[in-house]
Amino acid sequence: MPHLAEAAVTGEMLAMEDRWGTHNYHPLPVVVAAAQGAWVYDVDGKRYLDCLSAYSAVNQGHCHPRILRALREQAERVTLTSRAYRNDQLPPFCKELAELCGMEAVLPMNSGAEAVESAIKAARRWGYMRKGIPRNQAEIVVCENNFHGRTTTIVGFSSDAGSREGFGPFTPGFRTIPFGSAGALDRVITPNTCAFLVEPIQCEAGILTPPAGYLAAAAEICRFRGVLLIADEIQTGLGRTGAMFACDHEGVRPDAYVLGKALSGGFYPVSAVVSSRDVLGVFDPGSHGSTFGGNPLGCAVAREALRVVQDEGLVRRSAEIGSWFLGELGRLSHPEIIEVRGQGLLAGIELRGPARPYCERLQRLGLLCKETHDRVIRIAPPLVIGREDLEWAVGRLRTAFSA
Numbered sequence: 383m384p385h386l387a388e389a390a391v392t393g394e395m396l397a398m399e400d401r402w403g404t405h406n407y408h409p410l411p412v413v414v415a416a417a418q419g420a421w422v423y424d425v426d427g428k429r430y431l432d433c434l435s436a437y438s439a440v441n442q443g444h445c446h447p448r449i450l451r452a453l454r455e456q457a458e459r460v461t462l463t464s465r466a467y468r469n470d471q472l473p474p475f476c477k478e479l480a481e482l483c484g485m486e487a488v489l490p491m492n493s494g495a496e497a498v499e500s501a502i503k504a505a506r507r508w509g510y511m512r513k514g515i516p517r518n519q520a521e522i523v524v525c526e527n528n529f530h531g532r533t534t535t536i537v538g539f540s541s542d543a544g545s546r547e548g549f550g551p552f553t554p555g556f557r558t559i560p561f562g563s564a565g566a567l568d569r570v571i572t573p574n575t576c577a578f579l580v581e582p583i584q585c586e587a588g589i590l591t592p593p594a595g596y597l598a599a600a601a602e603i604c605r606f607r608g609v610l611l612i613a614d615e616i617q618t619g620l621g622r623t624g625a626m627f628a629c630d631h632e633g634v635r636p637d638a639y640v641l642g643k644a645l646s647g648g649f650y651p652v653s654a655v656v657s658s659r660d661v662l663g664v665f666d667p668g669s670h671g672s673t674f675g676g677n678p679l680g681c682a683v684a685r686e687a688l689r690v691v692q693d694e695g696l697v698r699r700s701a702e703i704g705s706w707f708l709g710e711l712g713r714l715s716h717p718e719i720i721e722v723r724g725q726g727l728l729a730g731i732e733l734r735g736p737a738r739p740y741c742e743r744l745q746r747l748g749l750l751c752k753e754t755h756d757r758v759i760r761i762a763p764p765l766v767i768g769r770e771d772l773e774w775a776v777g778r779l780r781t782a783f784s785a
């Protein structure tokens with residue numbers, strides 16, 4: 383138990399945030415003051431194992447020393463030039479990221495939602511310029527239960543009432559199909575369809591994994607029908623699922639990757655669309671932009687974050703300890719648990735009732751994770767997590783599900 387003065391800090395912070403902040407989240411009542419690797423420390427000095435990793439933004443672990451050094455060194459040189467000038471970090475960032483993805487070109491942005499918006503703009507313009515879709519008729523196919531971010535266009539094609547309600551009118555030009563049905567994709571495509579935007583695993587919807595072969599079938603349909611396959615790998619990419627990209631599990635190379643989150647190891651918002659020259663070539667000077675997109679600080683951080691993923695073998699690590707972890711989770715037996723699913727170090731535990739009380743119980747046990755869509759507990763620790771820490775997490779989960 384924290385002593386009184388310390389407990390007062392947590393209470394004071396909760397009250398201050400409630401008083402001055404906007405209440406658009408329902409966070410766990412833990413006030414983090416420091417973090418290292420897979421562990422975070424609250425203002426009372428209590429430590430917790432982080433099993434959310436900022437929604438996979440800190441795959442490389444909190445405050446990774448190499449990324450921190452890159453950030454510091456770059457911050458002392460130059461942080462922002464705007465794209466009115468060039469900077470010496472953007473070219474190698476584009477080259478290294480494109481090569482990692484096996485692609486030809488990179489469009490740097492900041493938040494994930496911005497990268498999704500940029501992919502939408504690229505796909506529409508590609509549809510008009512390359513496919514000859516009549517002006518303003520382009521359609522993009524999306525899936526039910528998608529999560530692609532929070533901008534007005536993006537929430538407009540969400541099927542989640544809480545994300546949409548009260549924010550209309552919405553952008554037209556999107557068609558929604560069930561996730562996991564290649565047949566539905568084939569049926570919905572028209573001559574005006576320019577792209578299919580999909581998450582390989584629907585994380586926010588509750589770690590929903592499609593039937594085996596779905597992505598490969600979707601890729602085949604897209605290729606055959608002349609439609610771009612855009613994979614939103616903002617959360618699944620960069621090692622989370624035990625492959626560099628979740629698409630790799632089915633040998634699929636999409637027409638465009640949308641990346642964010644772990645692209646900067648949690649230090650600084652960096653996102654990108656990575657695609658072919660054919661697709662990104664639709665942008666000409668003046669047609670798209672971002673003041674901070676491609677800034678030298680973000681690029682230097684992202685370059686080091688990508689090198690850490692590669693140098694530390696985080697993809698293989700995620701595959702190996704992830705499959706052990708999923709096996710252990712599968713052995714949790716409790717009447718409340720319906721299913722455990724996932725891939726790599728991305729796991730969802732679906733319950734019959736609300737997941738929140740379990741997340742609160744786990745917090746008291748020193749493990750932080752978060753419910754998604756009410757009944758699913760998402761477990762996604764940093765990929766650098768030690769085997770012993772992961773074993774400890776399994777023990778905590780067993781305790782939370784005992785009784």
Ligand SMILES: *Cc1c(COP(=O)(O)O)cnc(C)c1O
Pocket residue numbers: 437492493494495496498529530531532581585614615616617618642643
């Ligand atoms: C987090 C996320 C986004 C949005 O990223 P932001 O940085 O929050 O804008 C988009 N797509 C997926 C799959 C995500 O997980």
